[in-house]
Amino acid sequence: MKMNKTLLAVCLSAGLLASVPAVTLADVNFVPQNTTSAPSIPAASLQQLTWTPVDQSKTQTTQLSTGGQQLNVPGITGPVAAYSVPANIGELAITLTSEVNKQTSVFAPNVLILDQNMTPSAFFPSEYFTYQEPGVMSADRLEGVMRLTPALGQQKLYVLVFTTEQDLQKTTTLLDPAKAYAKGTGNAVPDIPDPIARHVTDGTLKLKVKTNSGSSVLVGPLFGSSGNGPVTVGNTAAPVYAAPAAPVAAAPAAAPAKKAEPVLNDTEAYFNNAIKQAVKRGDVDKALKLLDEAERLGSTTARSTFISSVKGKG
Numbered sequence: 001m002k003m004n005k006t007l008l009a010v011c012l013s014a015g016l017l018a019s020v021p022a023v024t025l026a027d028v029n030f031v032p033q034n035t036t037s038a039p040s041i042p043a044a045s046l047q048q049l050t051w052t053p054v055d056q057s058k059t060q061t062t063q064l065s066t067g068g069q070q071l072n073v074p075g076i077t078g079p080v081a082a083y084s085v086p087a088n089i090g091e092l093a094i095t096l097t098s099e100v101n102k103q104t105s106v107f108a109p110n111v112l113i114l115d116q117n118m119t120p121s122a123f124f125p126s127e128y129f130t131y132q133e134p135g136v137m138s139a140d141r142l143e144g145v146m147r148l149t150p151a152l153g154q155q156k157l158y159v160l161v162f163t164t165e166q167d168l169q170k171t172t173t174l175l176d177p178a179k180a181y182a183k184g185t186g187n188a189v190p191d192i193p194d195p196i197a198r199h200v201t202d203g204t205l206k207l208k209v210k211t212n213s214g215s216s217v218l219v220g221p222l223f224g225s226s227g228n229g230p231v232t233v234g235n236t237a238a239p240v241y242a243a244p245a246a247p248v249a250a251a252p253a254a255a256p257a258k259k260a261e262p263v264l265n266d267t268e269a270y271f272n273n274a275i276k277q278a279v280k281r282g283d284v285d286k287a288l289k290l291l292d293e294a295e296r297l298g299s300t301t302a303r304s305t306f307i308s309s310v311k312g313k314g
Helices: 043-047 177-185 265-280 284-296 302-310
Strands: 060-063 077-086 092-099 110-114 120-124 130-132 141-150 156-163 171-173 196-199 204-211 217-219
Touching: 077 204, 092 156, 110 141, 120 141, 120 217, 156 204, 265 284, 265 302, 284 302
Parallel strands: 141 217
Antiparallel strands: 060 204, 077 156, 092 141, 092 204, 110 120, 110 156, 130 141, 171 196
16 A cells, blocks of 8 residues: 655655665664565555544544554554544654553554555654653653655655554553652652553554654655655665566666656755755755755756855855
């Protein structure tokens, strides 16, 4: 199945990401574009799920025992949560929270991001969602923020949340309430053992979507992409889902493919603006990747835009 702004799908461009050794989106260092470790889910199974729409106006809460759905495929255990989020509002910051319940247990989430065609585009394993201590307005929880850039043309992205048999064998060490109180009041922290939360198939999930201005993962095919397939990401192995009907010959790594048609004006403007913004934020690596992709698509102004931006003239 298929899921990755019309630069808006959840697949990641080889040109944009090949030079990045790893993308750190939390305390866990991994490359979310590599979906090879995600469970392989048949397209028909994804299409049978009910995808709950989530927008910026609210936080979507799901109690898995009553609002979860069944997805009987190897690698997924227990109920899953399925959401659709708008992909035409710019870069996204999607925060997923899994609360520790009163029985001192917690649902360890894994997240598969798909583009509007339900093509797997990014995978965030359970290790990405780290333990967060309780606060005045929040409970013990596992939480992670996923930053995504939909490729133009996408209208929505899909977020599938599930846990695995391996996750159920693990636990999460919490902060004892007495320690939390002592830390909050500035008192000496007592030397007492912390409670351990079991990982279970039930739990309470909260999903919040907002626009993002930081570094993110590009989702979906780019301007000028041919065919309906996702853009290949770096040297990643074959996609988790069905491969293309016919093999596609890989171009030599050092020679970008030439476009038959000139790059569109709006495409050129998109990349030039994105390069300027990346340099302005100090993210030169991202600007370079944008430059590579723009030139692959036929841009004749991206390089001068990059150089002038770096020199402070952009």
